[in-house]
Amino acid sequence: MGTAVAAPPLRVTWVQPEDLVGHELRQAAEDGREADGIARRWRAAGGAPAPERAGASAVPSDPSLRPLAERLLDELALLTSPLSEDEPTGLTEIVAKCPQWPPERHELMGSQAAVACRLEAAWLGRAVGCLLGKPVEKLPLDGIRALARATGNWPLASYFTAAGLDPSLAARYPWNRRSSTTSLAENIDGMPEDDDLNYPLLGLLLLERHGHGFGTGDVARLWLDELPAGRTFTAERIAYRNLLDGIEPPGTARYRNPFREWIGAGIRADVYGWTHPGDPAAAAAQAWRDATLSHTANGVYGAMFVAAATAEAAGGRADVHGALRAGLAVIPVRSRFARAVRFGIAAARDEPTGTAEGFRAVVDRLHGAYGHHHWVHAVPNAALLAAALTHADGEFSGAVCRAVSGGWDTDSNGATAGALAGLLAGAPAALPRRWTAPLRNRLATSVGGLDGIGFDTLARRTAALTVRAPRP
Template sequence: MLRLTWVQPEDLIGHELRQAVLDGREPSAVAARWRAAGGPDAPLTAGASARPASRYLRLLATDLLDELSELPSALTDDEPTGLAAVRALCPDWPEPPAHRPAPPDTARLEAAWLGRAVGCLLGKPVEKLPLDGIRSLARAAGNWPLTTYFTARGVPADLLARHPWNRRSAATSLAENIDGMPEDDDLNYPLLGLLVLQRHGRSFTTTDVARVWLDELPAGRTFTAERIAYRNLLAGLEPPLTARHHNPFREWIGALIRADVHGWTNPGDPAAAAAAAHRDATLTHTANGVYAAMFTAAVIAAAAGGGRDVHSCLRTGLTVVPPRSRLARAVTHAVRLAREHGDFATVVDLLHDRYAATHHWVHAVPNTALIAAALTHADGDFAGSVCRAVSGGWDTDSNGATAGSVAALLAGSPDALPERWTAPLKNRLATSVGDFHGTGFDTLARLTRLEASRP
């Protein structure tokens, strides 16, 4: 029996109830009706519950999703989604450069693509695992604190039974199995971003992003907010409604993982990078989900423009985020923790204490905070950044990918990245996007530089 994930109303309602609490709505009456009818909680890790709900529960869930969407939010003024409103709240919004900076050289962009792939690959086997499981598996293999890819060698069978590797990733992402970069949405989306720029140029619209997705992105390769938006497009909805309609994942991490290409192609212009990320993100996300993408794009634009200090780049990222938003507060808090504690495990524990009980493990707020903490604590060092980001749990492959992209860009060239990380990738990646399957990271760097050079 096919249980299509991330779209069933009876599974979405539990996530929407949690999201309502986070974004300042009062959902208790709706929650009581759902529970009184026997409605289940949202699945913790899977995209769909094991068994379909009754027709009555499914119809009720659909009605309640509509009702929740009408509830007023106490955070509306501090957390708008429109770009003009976001800019109006940001007192330090960056000024455009007097002269357009030169694009990053190909070596720096190749390092960034490689860094993104390495961080993603490191995190893939332990995605969805709890923090204690990640630490136990690494310790059992003599790899704690993390210094290299995860391995099953030497790990006791009973530990693997308690904390099994990610089912889809172990065959391609454990150290003993790596043979090039396997397919992952954290690499698919930068490829799609590259296609958007190739076909529609720097002035692309959110609708252009949607067209490229429908042409090039298989629906089965989408998850959470992206799958909901894809479904909404096929149902005839247009952006930005695609991000809002029955989409409880609109503040999750999906837009953040699409942001790198906008930073790479707007070097030294964090405002332009953030605006491009906003146009991309609003197909699928709102508020803090969009801010996470804008923050990441601005950080990367600062690094791509020649920045060498990760702390300055992170500060630049915060200039495009409304300062009273949950994302700005989370990043600021995480950076402060990273500066105060020498042991990164303490930083991670404090972040989990603050967010784990209230936020899904894919939510953008805690994950962006963890990325910022990892980069800060490692002082932008490549290996230190990706290992810290992945060791912190939550969305391990996405966090590793973004931290890797930033830190590798700061490192400046593929030669600056340790060979133990890059050699297993064999300069090729697998993907179902466009004609990119088997493409090398050197080729992707050249294509990215070409788009960064266009007027």
């Protein structure tokens, strides 16, 4: 008989207290809390800093550190950020910090079939951008550029491929192992599962089951009913854990959750914009109700920004620049998120827009300003998203390629840029077939019995939920 091999210890990332302390210390440094004393105690006990590109350190923490980690997390939660006055989480307080908050209004977008056509382009655009970014998620900027150049795909213009790639370069910059088998050009056969599509699906189910008057508790119950815990990451996994521990919203977003200002809520917001054409305020308010299950402050602003910008674009009167202005109008003007969006737009306008290669200088400038953040944080990704859309002038291929080539959260930025640019394009036929044909009108998911659903079906179901009223 062979010798039994012991299984490696289970490492459930994103939730272990000893893994969270380093991330919370990093969050404290970003939001201005004085945590040097806590950091010294953690280091003296042998605690690790936050890993740069993962939820847990590559070297497992000593389990004996867990009681200390739990105490330090609770101590860190008691520290007050000097930025809290300019970065509230309550909706009333957010509105008060937005002097340009838009009035509520509705737009008539024509027949439901016409609306469905535009929304199919938005759903497809979200999938294309996500799929383009999946293989290089977590890779550094230099790696993304090197892989694209080595395969003749720079400036980025098509899906990544391993064909012809030097093995030594592939070993230096390995593809995202979770997704390369389904997202490299030679392997694509339909849209594979990804959280950047799972959450819009959940948003669709939420509105179908509870209507536009849903509450944060309805979002929580839907997650528990339809979203496998293993398909959650960062702030969403913490919120899921907190729900199972009996913590109710909004405590789910705050309790031992160092990822509460990361990008996750922003990838959940498109549906609220799609179903509120021309009404950024209402879309942002719905996104707020969803986002506060798992996020606070800048993390919530990411969802509100996307929802409002999408709603403005769905109204049919705005170009991409008007959509971005609408997104900014629902964000506290002195917040880090708003400053990052303004910085990204200004950086894009400072560089020639004729070629994608000109965007490299924009990206280098953004990484110089925001590279100290974790690559999933909402603030740097907001700057990049705004810059990509601005520099591409909303054109679909340019927007998704710029968003992904800029690094950081490549699949999430690609997805959001693609959804907005697809919506502005107006119809599936307006999107190049080199992007959409490999999707085969098929989306894989573990959410709510929707596996294999077509983008045309999703668009029709979304159009049926659209809030519209005749223009005066």
